[in-house]
Amino acid sequence: MDRLALVEFLNENGVPEHVKRHCLAVGDAAVNIAAALTGAGFRKADGEAIDMEVVRIAGYLHDIARAQKDHDVAGGAIVRPLNERAGDVVARHMKLNFPDAMAALTEAEIVSLGDRTVCEDRYVGYEARMEELLARYAQVQEVVDRVHRNMGRALGLIAEIEAFCGRDFMDIAMGGAVDVTPLLRRVERPGRYIGGEVGSVKKHWGDAAVHFCFAFPDLYEIGMSYTGLQILYGLLNQQEGVLCERAFAPAADMEKALADAGAPLFSLESGMPVKRFDIVGFTLQYELSYTNVVRMLVQAGIPLRAEDRGEGDPVVLCGGPCCANPLPMEPFADLFCVGDGEDAVVALCEAYRASGGVRGAFLDAARGIAGVYVPGRAGRGGGATAMATDAGEATTTEGAPADTAPAPVQRARVEDLDAAFFPVRPVVPHIETVHERAAVEIMRGCYRSCRFCQAGYACADVRRRSPGKIKELLLAQLAHTGYDEASLLSLSTGDYPGIEALVTDLMGTLAEMDVALSLPSLRLDSLKPGTLERIAAYKATALTFAPEAGTQRLRDVIGKGLTEADLYAALDAAMPLGFSKFKFYFMIGLPTETPADLQGIADLAQALSARARAIAQDKGLPPRFHLSVSVSNFVPKPGTPFEREKGDSEEALMEKIYFLKDAIRRVKGVSFKYHDTRMSRVEMLLAKGDRRTADAIEKAALSGAGFDSWREHFDYENWLRAFADAGLAAEDRYAGEGAALPWAFIGQGKAYR
């Protein structure tokens, strides 16, 4: 019987909450002690190995009858039908006398050692637990005598076990987990660190052959809104023998509390140090999280550079969209997973198991897996086709070796979304997060080809999930989580063929359940009027448009198929339906941009505002509409047709923002928002960085950078110093037609080169 089945058995027997928690803690400790002994080569006096099944059943059920008189004997009677020997252990557990030497240990003593070191649901150690027992049973002479009689022998046994296993007893009994309880009361939002959410999975550490830690390099509330985490977490835990837990970047107060306590970064589910996992997988969602990866490795006590890791250190894996250029993070990673992660991570866990956890053997096997890039080893297909070189290394005067680029790496790809895993029991975050809703990915890839868009170019073509499957997944998620909002995810939801039918069908069903449907990434230009009406009937609030550029010429250059007429038509359709807030997204610093294009943004804002006023007047609507113009800074991204572009300097971007701020201030009813130019500048340097950029990332992180995408944490001067200290000019060295792109070995999604 496994742990879950035993928990179920405790529930069926009506064991009270606090007793159940005690039973689980004792069972965990007993199983951990038994596993450590067996692992260190211990055999019982009869030559047999410790029977784990007996330890498990007796440990988890030892107090099953605690509410009854003579609970040990009564408990034994309940347990005996499950397992004869476990029943005997339970029946004896209160009156057991410890032997003089470890050689005489049996399952019964191991369960008792667990029971004598756990107070309620926490490991406290033998002395503290005995103190508690003496306090409680001070009137019962029999108990007091037994405690005193056993004290010396028990402490002797514990010392012997510690010497035999070469580990501290607390470390053995807790299976190596970090006790973060004392830290939780000292930090803000402790809910970030406690785990145990609805949908979270806690497997027993010792039962798993592969321990995978999904590490998200940002706060809990950011990471928990990321669907990719939910997919891979559910998928990996579905694999037999694979355990997947989560770790997030601790906020500054927790980081300090951990450091003060000398405690390492830990996983939420079992509180295990991240360093003890076999594979630690970081997702690289945005470049400004790179410093958090470095900090988390430091917090975990994992050697920062792959070259410094050896047997016993976890394998560090990086995945996610930023792997379109893995080079800046390459020195920190043992391997990368490029493209769709589902099949690749499962195959990696298989390979890990098959390699017996031997680093070299595993990495050799991993390079045969589609989408996996193992730096320093030939890629899939073997033949090392020399491609572009890292210009930085080739031209450096410090004599760094010119490194030939690896063989091409093909992106991993999930062909059939209907057949692919998608979670129906997502983890429901404890604390408020950005998105709290059931969510189903309806398409992967994008029908459009906006030339700046890394996500759009990452997939060669579009794969769709069928409407029936979407509905099935969404309803199952809602039933398991109780969310009151549902969402359809994709890069451009309006482009889903048959979106009207899907939305109509879902809205009917969801309305009956009091669930709201939200449609992010909805492009108005792709929407049929009928759909808009249905959304309006539901919740008419803000609508979002992304013209991206101010003139038709520039929109054509960037491949944005939206016209001014589309925007007017959308306003015409939406306003009478009750929509009153409109957001327009633009980019500045785009290739070929001229002052006329910037003026175009202001002109368009003016024209849209006038149009909205006219519509309001015409249709007799209250003049309560609001338009906002948000400007972000164009960052050329590897893996897109604009990858050779040189992004604007910080000063140039700032000048453009001043110009627009001034121009738009004069337009009535329009507000103006813009993005931090210094952050964008660092993002550019990291996005198009090479291996040497890793030095700057490391120096920045070790001198305090972290949470760089958070304005209050971002420190531009520190970044400039880090680049200078790394001997790098803070500039893009891979721009222009002739530039050799060091990341060109990473396969394209949509072809453009």
Added chain:
Amino acid sequence: MKYVLTFVKTDRMIYISHLDLMRAFLRALRTGGLAPSYSQGFNPHPKMSFALPLPLGVHSVCELLEFETGHGAAVGGIPALALPEGLRVTGFREKPPGYAKPLASYVTAASYEIMCPGISGAPGLMEAFFAEEHVWVAKRAKRGKGAASADAPEARKDIRPQMLGWEEKHNNMHGRMLVHVTLASGAGNVLNPLRFFEAFCRHAGLDKDALCPVITRTAILAGKEVCDFA
């Protein structure tokens, strides 16, 4: 129809704030087919409330959640709700007819068990603490303008009237304090057990930061009556 749910909040869930707990139960009730009704108006909110908010870091075996739903009749026994580890429903029944107003308005006090290793001679210390006529504590610091200086009379408050009683729960041996206290918890008259413990430590000359008390709410009281709706 109005219902009352009794539940236990323990384990690591003691670190979940009042608002997050509200959201957890809103979702959980939906998973059990007990979606709460919503208020009418411009900004509808679910008709559910806790009888007495529980401070962060305090356990409880006696929490009360009342809510209104149109679906309660179908539920027999304790409803199966998807709840995180550490939250467990222990009872479910219709709100008794004698309580027309929200439960919160009947609550006057709450009892807490305070278990704290490392305090020797606890009974004497507690007795001496309760023997005081006044127990002055600093009021919660206001921020910004208008914040009174710490010495000003309006910056402190006497919590002695809110300390209603105490008893020793077991004999205390080996430096392990185990007491029961009853603290005022009525509308506008609430003594937080953590503040009580802090004041106790100051009075006894103990360093509260070095102590790890486990505080558990054991009863919510309406006058002399225990609100357990068992």
